[in-house]
Amino acid sequence: MEGALVSVAAGALKPVLEKLATLLGDEYKRLRRVHEGIEFLTQELSFMEAFFVKMSTEEDPDVQVKLWMTEVRELSYDIEDSLDDFIEHAHDKSSKPGFMKKIKNLLDRTKATHKIAKAIEELKKQITEASERHKRYAIGDSISKVNNVTIDRRALAIFEDVSNLVGIDGPKNELLQLFNQEIRCESRHQQPKMISIVGFGGLGKTTLARQVYEELKEHFDCHAFVSVSQHPILKEVLGTIFTELCKSRSKRRKNKGQSLPLSSIEDVPQLISRILDFLADTRYFIVVDDIWNEEIWDVVKLAFPRNGYDCRIITTTRVINVAQSCRSSFNGHIYNMDPLSMVHSRQLFHKRLFNSEECPTHLEEVSSQILKKCAGLPLAVIAISGLLSNKEKTKDQWCQVESSIGRGLERNPTIEAMLKIISISYFDLPPHLKTCLLYLSIFPEDSFIEKKMLIRRWIAEGFIQKKHGYTHYEAGEMCFNELVNRSLIQPRLEKDKWDEVIVCRVHDTILEFIVFKSIEENFVTIIGVPGVNSDQHKKVRRLSVQNSGEIPVGLNLSAARSLSIFGNDVKVPSLLEFKHLRVLGFEYCKQVQDHHLAGIGNLHHLKYLRLNLVQITKVPEEIGKLQYLETLAINCFSQKALVPSTISQHGRLVHFIAYGCIMPDEIGGTEALEVFETSLDRHQSTVFFGRGLGDLTNLRKLRLAVSSYKAQRELACSLRKLVKANLRFLAISLSGKLNNLVEELNLPAECSLQELWLWGHSISKVPIWIGSLVNLQKLSLRLSSPCQEDLEILGGIPDLRYIFVRNEHCPSAEQLKAAMKVLMEAHPNHPTLVWQQEWRSMA
Structure with a gap:
């Protein structure tokens, strides 16, 4: 179907x-x-x-x-x-x-x-x-389908422009001047310098705060950037601050530093005490982003000591009373965020649509009218440019968009006016993209959403149509890319090693709109978010429980198609209340234990199951009854969970991730698997598991974290069998001295492998067989000490496009130059060489 x-x-x-x-x-x-x-x-x-x-x-x-x-x-x-x-x-x-x-x-x-x-x-x-x-149905024009959509690099550039270029230098310099840039002063009579940035949604407050943070953070002993959002859990906010502070100090001092045992933190006062102790004799820089009320700030500020070491604090808020409270706490400043000027609005707009600052003559007038209605709101400019990028560049088309905006933004540049622009972009979407976008309303505010997880959910919910010549996942990726291109979801600019988007987020103003639409259409029911009220008399179709939410008594759950639980404080409902679930996800739920999974075998229609950071000791054997299950992702929090042998009964399982688990020997029965990720240690040292792995000949992607494995020969034999079949991606993370496994691999030259990662523990030299892989395009490895022979082997890979190398000793400028010369001479397509320790990208 x-x-x-x-x-x-x-x-x-x-x-x-x-x-x-x-x-x-x-x-x-x-x-x-x-x-x-x-x-x-x-x-x-x-x-x-x-x-x-x-x-x-x-x-x-x-x-x-x-x-x-x-x-x-x-x-x-x-x-x-x-x-x-x-x-x-x-x-x-x-x-x-x-x-x-x-x-x-x-x-x-x-x-x-x-x-x-x-x-x-x-x-x-x-x-x-x-x-x-309705005697007669009026049928409108058919809406074009999206074919083989990739992310438009201009769509990414527009977010980079917002972050780094358009109109940001002036405000950034003003904030730096307010701080007086006296970052070396150590007078013990000073308290932290405070600036509170205030302005309505979509103006770029977070972007400005982030730019100042990146500019100054390295001048301080420790630093942290935390988002509070509209409905925060104080323990999580303070825990994040402490964790970020510990990480920054650890990185600066190049040691492990102080860690945060989150499981031992039970209350807010204990966290405040830990942060105060940590910062007592420290120069710190902290950004507290998106504060909505004074009560939250009144608690968070208690964690910041007046230690006299010339520290810095920035807050951002939409509420002037909150900004005034922040300022008075440390005798600081309020910075009112202004809209973009017309010059900067035009620069941002034209960069996205024309890849330059020039506008075609026939569109100049209508462009000016559109930008005037955007009133300098960066988010409005981004949303409208995303909409227009999918339309013909004709005056008539653009005039239709301009007239549909109305005059609201010119008179009242507030959130309500912003929602008008977002609604225009939403109603311009084809039906399947409307559905995919509204589904994002299930995620909590300020969530960073994994692209792969999101697409798997879309597929399980039945939102993605499989296209000829593409896998189901690839069809879903086209939908994801189209939403990025239309600027309705924001790619996180920190991409992976290959410069690909792996995580996205939803701007809080856009989230406000899609939550409203989802509830209005009874598409999603949201519990635990103050101010968001669903009709409890309607049947629940998709349920999202967040924060410390508890499902009301009497809510009709029997027809729910998906259940998503977010956070450690949510009360987990009994699965016996659900009959027709397609999707079940527990995200960061340490409270989930074995008994919470009772009755999971009765969820006969389940296609997607994700247990992320749970505390189970075993996966129920009745999971073998879930004959429609396509995605299973398990990540245990504190102990290894036993996966039963019944997992081999899944003839439809396509995507299987199991970390913190003990896998059974009987893995070969899951022959439909396309993606498999797991860790191997002494519990998976049997010959049978290694051999069974080779039977998964439909695998396209395999990721193994190997800490200890005795049957290396059988494992290597299975891997050779897989690359001769369909395996395109192979990642092996080595936690011990397993050079023998790398040598034993000896993958055949004529194989399907396109990406190879050899990670974790460094290898002493590049294996000779790597140089003969005719289809290899991307290579990532860690060398103890690269030599000329290693570079010559890498230079012999015929179709190589990207190389990612990490070595234990930082290469000198001469080594980098010599390596680049060898590789450039060997590859006319100019591969990208990255030495991770220095993070230098040479094109």
Whole structure:
């Protein structure tokens, strides 16, 4: 059912159609009434789907139409749940033979069949009534599909411009002057110098604070940058401050420094005491970003001592009263954030759309009108440029966008006006991208969201349509890239070694909008966020529980398709309350223990399961019953969890991550696996595991953290088998002296491998076999002391594009120059060479 997408607009209408056609088309021909109903539904629902798509582009549809769409959408979810229950029951293989058992199964099957027939009649009735109200469906123009979308580098450049270039130098210099730049003064009569940056959302307060922080932090003994957000948990905020301070001091002194045993921290006073002790005789620089109320600041400020060592504190806020409170705490300054000038707005706008500061003559006038309405809000400029980048560069197209903005921003440049611009960008999206964007509302404010995890969730929810010639994940990656290109999600500018986006975040103003839309459409129910109230009388479709949230008694959870728990203070509900989950995620949930997973085997429709930083001792054996499971990610907090042998029963498992786990020997049964990540130690030292690994011939990506492994020969043999099949990416992190494993690999020249990571413990020399890998494009390794022979081997790799090298001793300028000369002469495509210890990129 690759084309049966679930969407915000139409709910589960498409999956319902395909499941009805598949299930009842052949097996139940005797049920004439059902077949007539299916034929009617097929015709009507095709028109309804087009009508839903058209109406999804309307900001304010007719109230009657909106109510009708909601009714049909909710009904579609219920019908699909009934179909899924029937399919599960009809294909139940657990029943034992016997006359009475067969009679019971027949009766149950008959009841289920009539239940479906009744449900079809109910849906037919609803559609008939709708047809009488709407005699004719007006079908709008079809919305183009996104094909093979990659991230537009200009979309990334616009965020870099905001961070580093556009209009930031002036405000940054003003803040530096306020600090007087007396960073070497050690008068014991001084208290910390404080600046509170204030301004409404979308102005770039965080960006400005970050720029000053990066400019000055190295002048201090320790430093920290922490985001508070609208609904913070004080213990986590203070814990983050302490952790960042410890890390910065450790890095500066090149030792382990003081660590923070978070599990032992039980209350806020204890954390404040630890921070005060840590900073007592220290010059520190701390940024506390996005403070929403004075009460939070009144607690956080207690952790900052007046130690007389000329320290610095910056806060950012939208609320003038909070800024005044921050200033009075340390006799500091308030800096009012101004909008961008027209010159800087135009620079930011043109950089994204035209890759220069020049605008085509025929668009100059309308561009000026658009920028005038953006009123100097960087986020507004970014959102509108993302919208226009997907439209033809014609005056008529741009004038339509300009007229749709209205005059709100010119009169009232506030959050409400900002939401207007975001709504225009949202309603311009095709239906599948609307759905993918609104799904981001499940994540807490200020979350850094892993791209891979997000795409896996989209797939499990049924939002991604598989495209010919691409994997399901690659199709999801196109959707992710399109949202980046439209500037609706922000890539985290710290990319991976290959300069690829791996993490994103949602600006808090955009998050405010998509949370509102998600609740309005009953797409997501959010618990634990003050001020966000969902209708408790509606059935929950997707549930996100955050902060210290507790699910209200009486909330209907039986129809929930996904459950996402975020944080250590959330009360975990019983899985027995859920019947139709497709997605289950526990994020940073140390409170989750073995008993919380009771009943997981009854979640027959589960496709995605993530247990991140939990404290379980074993994965339930009944996980083997989850025949639709496609993604399983486990990361245990404090002890290793035993993964049962029933994991080998998963014929559909595609993505499997298991860290802090003890894997069974029987791993070869999961033959559909495409991505596998795990750690190997003395618990996984058996010959059987190494051999079974070689049976996973569908693997595209394999990541192994090896600390101890006796059966190295069998492991190397399996790896050679995998690269001869489909393996494109291989990463081996060596925690011990395992040079023999690297030598034993001896991968064949004619293999599928495109990326190779040899990480962790350094190897003494580059193996000769690496130089013959004909398809290798990216290589990352750690050498104890690279020599000329190593460089010559690297220079012999025919298709190499990127090299990432780390060595124990910092290379001299002469070594870098010699290495670059060898590689450049060997590769006309000019690979990128990076020596990690110096972080020097040479192109």
